[in-house]
Amino acid sequence: MFSLPTLDGYVNEEIRHLETARRRHDPALIHRANQFPTTISPSPALLERGPGGEAAPPISFTLPHELEASGPPERRGLRRDQVRLMLLNRRSGATLHTRFDRIGELLQPGDLLVFNDSRTLPALLPGTFGDGTPIEVRLARQLDANTWDALLLPHGGEHAGKRIAFRAGLHADVSERRPDVPWLWRLRFDAAGAELLDRVYRAGEPVRYTYVPQILPIEDYQTVYAAEPGSVEMPSAGRPFTWELLLALRRRGVQTAFITLHTGLSSVRDDALDALRLGHEEHYRIGPAAAAGVNEARAHGRRVIAVGTTVVRTLETVADAGGRVHAAAGTTGLYISAAHKLRAVDGLLTGLHEPRASHLDLLSAFVSPALLGPAYRQALAAGYLWHEFGDVNLIV
Amino acid sequence: MTEKTNRDGDLHGRVALITGASRGLGAALALELAKAGMKLVLASREGSRAELERVAEQARALGAETLAVSADVADRADVERLAAEALGRFGRVDLLVNNASTLGPLPLPLLLDTPVEGFRAALETNLFGPFLLTRALAGQMLARDAGLIINVTSDAAAVGYPHWGAYGVSKAALDQLTRVWAAELEGTGVGIAAIDPGSMNTVMHRDAEPDENPEEWADPAAIAPALALLARADPRRVNGRRFEAQDRAALAELRELAASGVQTETSHV
Numbered sequence: 211m212f213s214l215p216t217l218d219g220y221v222n223e224e225i226r227h228l229e230t231a232r233r234r235h236d237p238a239l240i241h242r243a244n245q246f247p248t249t250i251s252p253s254p255a256l257l258e259r260g261p262g263g264e265a266a267p268p269i270s271f272t273l274p275h276e277l278e279a280s281g282p283p284e285r286r287g288l289r290r291d292q293v294r295l296m297l298l299n300r301r302s303g304a305t306l307h308t309r310f311d312r313i314g315e316l317l318q319p320g321d322l323l324v325f326n327d328s329r330t331l332p333a334l335l336p337g338t339f340g341d342g343t344p345i346e347v348r349l350a351r352q353l354d355a356n357t358w359d360a361l362l363l364p365h366g367g368e369h370a371g372k373r374i375a376f377r378a379g380l381h382a383d384v385s386e387r388r389p390d391v392p393w394l395w396r397l398r399f400d401a402a403g404a405e406l407l408d409r410v411y412r413a414g415e416p417v418r419y420t421y422v423p424q425i426l427p428i429e430d431y432q433t434v435y436a437a438e439p440g441s442v443e444m445p446s447a448g449r450p451f452t453w454e455l456l457l458a459l460r461r462r463g464v465q466t467a468f469i470t471l472h473t474g475l476s477s478v479r480d481d482a483l484d485a486l487r488l489g490h491e492e493h494y495r496i497g498p499a500a501a502a503g504v505n506e507a508r509a510h511g512r513r514v515i516a517v518g519t520t521v522v523r524t525l526e527t528v529a530d531a532g533g534r535v536h537a538a539a540g541t542t543g544l545y546i547s548a549a550h551k552l553r554a555v556d557g558l559l560t561g562l563h564e565p566r567a568s569h570l571d572l573l574s575a576f577v578s579p580a581l582l583g584p585a586y587r588q589a590l591a592a593g594y595l596w597h598e599f600g601d602v603n604l605i606v
Numbered sequence: 607m608t609e610k611t612n613r614d615g616d617l618h619g620r621v622a623l624i625t626g627a628s629r630g631l632g633a634a635l636a637l638e639l640a641k642a643g644m645k646l647v648l649a650s651r652e653g654s655r656a657e658l659e660r661v662a663e664q665a666r667a668l669g670a671e672t673l674a675v676s677a678d679v680a681d682r683a684d685v686e687r688l689a690a691e692a693l694g695r696f697g698r699v700d701l702l703v704n705n706a707s708t709l710g711p712l713p714l715p716l717l718l719d720t721p722v723e724g725f726r727a728a729l730e731t732n733l734f735g736p737f738l739l740t741r742a743l744a745g746q747m748l749a750r751d752a753g754l755i756i757n758v759t760s761d762a763a764a765v766g767y768p769h770w771g772a773y774g775v776s777k778a779a780l781d782q783l784t785r786v787w788a789a790e791l792e793g794t795g796v797g798i799a800a801i802d803p804g805s806m807n808t809v810m811h812r813d814a815e816p817d818e819n820p821e822e823w824a825d826p827a828a829i830a831p832a833l834a835l836l837a838r839a840d841p842r843r844v845n846g847r848r849f850e851a852q853d854r855a856a857l858a859e860l861r862e863l864a865a866s867g868v869q870t871e872t873s874h875v
Contacts (some may be wrong), residue, residue, distance in 0.1 A: 407690065411686070411687035435748065435749045437749065439693060453748060457748075461793075
């Protein structure tokens, strides 16, 4: 593990020097970095889409199991804001390793942090068909007051016309499946609006993947500023923020703004379909105050830093050609990769992403894969933790 | 970016969440805030659903949009569900009134004779409840840099009345929760304040003192306006304060605070 570098008087231009010094004084680090079976594929050619419509990932590596965060830092004896933070300079590729609660030393007065305030639903609903067969439902996207697209697990079988019973007396009728993503089915619930939300909270649990062994309380999946519920997976980049940190940042002149994007499922548990990134239309809303905040920051040459890839997608969706953003609400399927020229966002705070994650493609809109690869190799070597409860990366 | 907030103390169109809203002070406050044009999230435990629905109906008759939620504030999962339902329906909560209270075991025993579970139940409802719900809702208030939390307290928090042990201890701790939270919120547009309604003719008080004449106690409908005055105040001016609703000077101050509303603008987007 690294010791924390001293950041007093730190300015962006010094990253390279600090990084060089740190490398020079820590040969063990470089040694450890070489122990991981990491391959870097920085060639831009690899970003081009393959014949199947898939894009090759900008970098590839094998994520060791011990680097998968299995639960919140608060359950590892840390505060939520004591996860690790890797700073990556978009242009130079220089990195700096610190702790998240010192992020203020990497921000400047006037910087605008834009957060996604969507609250996470307990979107995994264990249920049974009429014949008693168990089925796991993962809500994917809300279509109207009582209708959702949902993933039915395990895969396979014809479910159209079946009825599913859940806890808390909730039921749903399965109708057609999506033609493009056949594992997603349309479910019509026997409750709508506030009543459906009430039942979902009573019947559901958080969506989780195998690296999280325990069912955790849904509050563990909320940011400290979470407002309207609607995400089926936590908008996790903002999870490390505490109010102590946010209030301290505000006192130092860092600005804050909030948008809402209700996240869909990151995976339909089918690698080939996940790679196609289908079914990722998500509901978003940006109000006049947040839009004005972004426009004002950009007009004054101040940095707009998205907290999470969902914020990037929202702001880039509502940005016009001149980079001005507008208050709006709608659905976005915007896919961002190296080919996308960012119009409204200057920086990104995000978690560490799996090699195949489409988020890595989004990252390549901020930083060239040739620079991202070495940074990820450092994070692997330094034992950063991946996934929604893990460590984070500030790319500016 | 500046955003105008509650400049004139006008509650119209703003969202209040009241716990313990099925009867007593909570129900009276619901109707008072309905008259002021607030949107209401009314919460009470599952067992009082019918009464809660009746209060919601009366509030709707006064023109309020309402959402009735059955939830036990002592239960962390219920609190998260309550907060989510409130924010799902109205998008925001501007005013949180932590009113739900329990006496603990009845008839009120000496502390020496109080069952462990009864003591725990009083603390969970009267102390944990406000902690959990404030924690769940203060964040979205701080995001807008505006909002007010009112904790309903009691003189049993300040005086060591025999027989009122579990309740008094829980309310004393609630007062301390208010003070610490207020210190942490200082400098923001969000405030937290406590109000002691004084003796009221409620089911709870009749349960506590069955031998007294409840006619001598105030009607909750006569006390609710004092809480509505506090709701109109600038959160910054009442942050950390504790008011006594039946005290003449306190009422005069609340009227002044309500009339002046919010004095400054916030600078967050």
